[in-house]
Amino acid sequence: MSSFSVTEPTQRTKWVSGTLVIVYALVTMLPLAWIMLTGFKSPADAISYPPKVIFDPTLEGYVNLFTTRTRQTDAFLAANPPETWYEEIVREYDMVIAGPSKFGERFLNSVIIGFGSTFLSIVLGTLAAYAFSRFKIPLADDLLFFILSTRMMPPIAVAIPIFLMYRQLGLSDTHLGMILLYTAVNISLAVWLLKGFIDEIPREYEEAALIDGYTRFQAFYKVVLPQAATGIASTAIFCLIFAWNEYAFAVLLTSGTAQTAPPFIPTIIGVGGLDWPAVAAGATIFLLPVMFFTILLRKHLLRGITFGAVRK
Amino acid sequence: MAQIIIKNVRKEFGDFTAVKESSFTIEDGEFFMLLGPSGCGKTTTLRMIAGLELPTSGEIYLDGEEISQKPPSQRDIAFVFQMFALYPHMNVRKNLSYPLVSQGMARRDVRAKVDEVAGILGIRDILNRPVGGLSGGDRQRVALGRAIVRDPKAFMMDEPLGALDAEFREHMSEELRALHDRMGATTVYVTHDQLEAMQMGDKIVVMNNAVVEQFGTPQDIYDTPATMFVADFIGSPSMNFLDFSGSLAPGAGTVDLGGQHHAVPTQREGASGDLVFGVRPEHVKLSDTGAYRGEVLATEYLGTTQIITLDTPNGELKARTDSAQIATVGETVGLSFEGPKITLFDKASGQALRSELNEKVLAHG
Numbered sequence: 001m002s003s004f005s006v007t008e009p010t011q012r013t014k015w016v017s018g019t020l021v022i023v024y025a026l027v028t029m030l031p032l033a034w035i036m037l038t039g040f041k042s043p044a045d046a047i048s049y050p051p052k053v054i055f056d057p058t059l060e061g062y063v064n065l066f067t068t069r070t071r072q073t074d075a076f077l078a079a080n081p082p083e084t085w086y087e088e089i090v091r092e093y094d095m096v097i098a099g100p101s102k103f104g105e106r107f108l109n110s111v112i113i114g115f116g117s118t119f120l121s122i123v124l125g126t127l128a129a130y131a132f133s134r135f136k137i138p139l140a141d142d143l144l145f146f147i148l149s150t151r152m153m154p155p156i157a158v159a160i161p162i163f164l165m166y167r168q169l170g171l172s173d174t175h176l177g178m179i180l181l182y183t184a185v186n187i188s189l190a191v192w193l194l195k196g197f198i199d200e201i202p203r204e205y206e207e208a209a210l211i212d213g214y215t216r217f218q219a220f221y222k223v224v225l226p227q228a229a230t231g232i233a234s235t236a237i238f239c240l241i242f243a244w245n246e247y248a249f250a251v252l253l254t255s256g257t258a259q260t261a262p263p264f265i266p267t268i269i270g271v272g273g274l275d276w277p278a279v280a281a282g283a284t285i286f287l288l289p290v291m292f293f294t295i296l297l298r299k300h301l302l303r304g305i306t307f308g309a310v311r312k
Numbered sequence: 313m314a315q316i317i318i319k320n321v322r323k324e325f326g327d328f329t330a331v332k333e334s335s336f337t338i339e340d341g342e343f344f345m346l347l348g349p350s351g352c353g354k355t356t357t358l359r360m361i362a363g364l365e366l367p368t369s370g371e372i373y374l375d376g377e378e379i380s381q382k383p384p385s386q387r388d389i390a391f392v393f394q395m396f397a398l399y400p401h402m403n404v405r406k407n408l409s410y411p412l413v414s415q416g417m418a419r420r421d422v423r424a425k426v427d428e429v430a431g432i433l434g435i436r437d438i439l440n441r442p443v444g445g446l447s448g449g450d451r452q453r454v455a456l457g458r459a460i461v462r463d464p465k466a467f468m469m470d471e472p473l474g475a476l477d478a479e480f481r482e483h484m485s486e487e488l489r490a491l492h493d494r495m496g497a498t499t500v501y502v503t504h505d506q507l508e509a510m511q512m513g514d515k516i517v518v519m520n521n522a523v524v525e526q527f528g529t530p531q532d533i534y535d536t537p538a539t540m541f542v543a544d545f546i547g548s549p550s551m552n553f554l555d556f557s558g559s560l561a562p563g564a565g566t567v568d569l570g571g572q573h574h575a576v577p578t579q580r581e582g583a584s585g586d587l588v589f590g591v592r593p594e595h596v597k598l599s600d601t602g603a604y605r606g607e608v609l610a611t612e613y614l615g616t617t618q619i620i621t622l623d624t625p626n627g628e629l630k631a632r633t634d635s636a637q638i639a640t641v642g643e644t645v646g647l648s649f650e651g652p653k654i655t656l657f658d659k660a661s662g663q664a665l666r667s668e669l670n671e672k673v674l675a676h677g
Contacts (some may be wrong), residue, residue, distance in 0.1 A: 202395060202397065204393045204395055204397035205397050205399060205400075207364050207384075207391070207393070207397065208391065208393060208397040208398075208399070208458075209399075209410075210363075210364065210383070210384045210385060211362060211363075211364075211384050211385075211389065211390060211391040211411075212385075212410050212411035212414055212458070212462075213385045213411060213414035213415060213462075214385060214414050215383075215385065218414075223399060226401040227400065227401065
């Protein structure tokens with residue numbers, strides 16, 4: 001480029017920014033890559049020192065993650081030859097598969113609780129945000145501040161009261177209890193983010209719909225919601241990421257029926273020794289839904305982050 | 313189509329009064345302008361007629377029915393927004409269909425009606441386009457189409473030309489007026505542009521500070537302003553105000569200005585104290601014989617006419633004269649005024665004094 005331009009980046013700027021992005025991506029992605037690799041290692045490779053980057057991949061970690069195994073006598077093993085590829089993997093340690101592990105259930109719990117609370121946060125958040133954005137509500141500013149104030153201390157600070165309350169109400173270790181809890185934490189974020197988005201949607205659209213013969217709710221549903229889709233999507237990602245990754249309350253309040261994956265995965269370590277590949281396999285599978293959800297909505301997310309920066 | 317009667321309508325937002333008791337009547341089929349500076353309450357008045365705001369008190373009659381507290385969907389009024397407010401997630405056809413779909417009209421009838429309206433507005437070829445990429449004029453036409461498609465009792469338009477560029481406004485305002493003449497629909501049109509109001513309106517309401525200042529035909533409002541605000545707001549350059557003090561008896565036909573007698577329309581009411589002599593620039597004549605004199609401060613050449621700014625003993629004055637008139641800056645010239653066209657005002661209240669000229673207009677305005 002011969003002439004100076006304010007808007008076009010120079011070649012050097014492109015180089016510098018490109019390099020920075022790549023370095024940053026490497027730093028953040030390295031641990032993830034390491035976990036994913038470890039999931040395909042044998043337990044011996046996983047703990048070898050110096051760490052192995054090149055190794056014989058095996059699905060042992062995944063088999064161990066999804067199954068429970070028992071040690072058997074040689075006579076029993078000889079009498080029952082392995083029938084499937086995963087039986088064969090287990091036989092190397094003179095074991096047989098006794099049944100499925102609890103990982104499937106716990107993962108499903110995570111899906112139910114994570115998506116359930118996200119859905120609830122979005123529904124309640126959108127309605128509340130719409131009301132705050134469009135109607136004259138007495139003490140609206142105080143209410144909004146009150147909603148925000150629920151996030152001013154770490155949620156875990158109220159862990160003990162919540163624990164006692166949940167025990168009294170019979171909400172401990174239930175899906176409903178966890179959905180309500182995560183919704184309560186996420187709702188303030190949802191209301192504030194969505195209010196910002198809805199504020200940006202001109203009122204004229206709804207007014208046009210009202211004039212065109214629709215009720216307030218129809219106008220909201222048919223005109224405002226499609227406009228707010230971007231905001232809803234990015235808010236949903238933030239809510240899901242929180243609910244999906246939450247560990248402390250899950251450890252405290254769930255142990256069986258409603259236990260989510262985060263507290264479950266570390267328990268693998270206690271069962272069959274330090275089975276790092278199984279833990280890594282669990283972590284990898286656990287990452288996938290949020291990853292896909294985020295990739296699916298990433299355009300909205302980017303727009304969500306930069307929303308309102310430039311007036312259209 | 314319908315007559316709209318606004319009766320003592322008032323609107324408060326908390327402590328702020330947007331519209332004070334206002335009354336006027338919009339006759340069936342009229343193109344009615346709500347004119348005023350921004351923040352004067354004209355848009356609020358329009359929105360109250362449409363049902364987007366509910367009046368704090370007062371009544372609004374549409375076609376004889378009191379509608380002031382009804383939701384907009386039950387009023388059968390169409391609204392054209394300044395920013396058009398086309399539904400951005402729908403294409404042109406869907407935008408036009410939307411008001412009909414809400415009435416539960418059969419799909420085939422909707423299609424036929426939309427095609428008909430698109431034909432009237434000349435937007436048939438863009439029916440399947442998304443509204444995002446349309447030009448300003450086409451958006452305007454789609455917004456009008458969405459309003460006329462369901463044959464409402466009346467149209468509300470909130471500065472519909474405000475978002476268009478100057479060149480296109482002219483064209484669109486003609487198109488709009490032609491459309492109105494063709495459909496004969498009662499139309500209420502909000503604008504802050506006095507020229508637009510004069511050009512397009514059958515009647516004008518001039519509002520200022522939440523109050524209706526005057527209500528009448530463009531000619532009445534221009535020739536016989538009821539208040540100094542109206543006189544100043546309408547016309548470009550606006551009416552000249554020459555301050556003087558004195559006292560007038562009913563029946564007086566002259567006033568004493570700068571030691572000279574000037575003819576005015578026969579006064580119907582007496583007044584004394586600080587008064588204002590209101591004269592339109594085109595009613596000021598430069599004449600060498602005039603005893604009332606002023607110094608030329610500037611001239612503005614406008615083609616067929618010119619605006620001459622003068623300094624007089626009673627304040628600055630602008631005259632609109634033929635451009636052949638010779639005026640040199642710094643020169644002192646004699647001035648005369650067209651007596652029958654003068655309006656006198658009470659300076660404190662800003663109200664016009666009743667005279668032969670304006671008594672009829674002020675009586676009903």
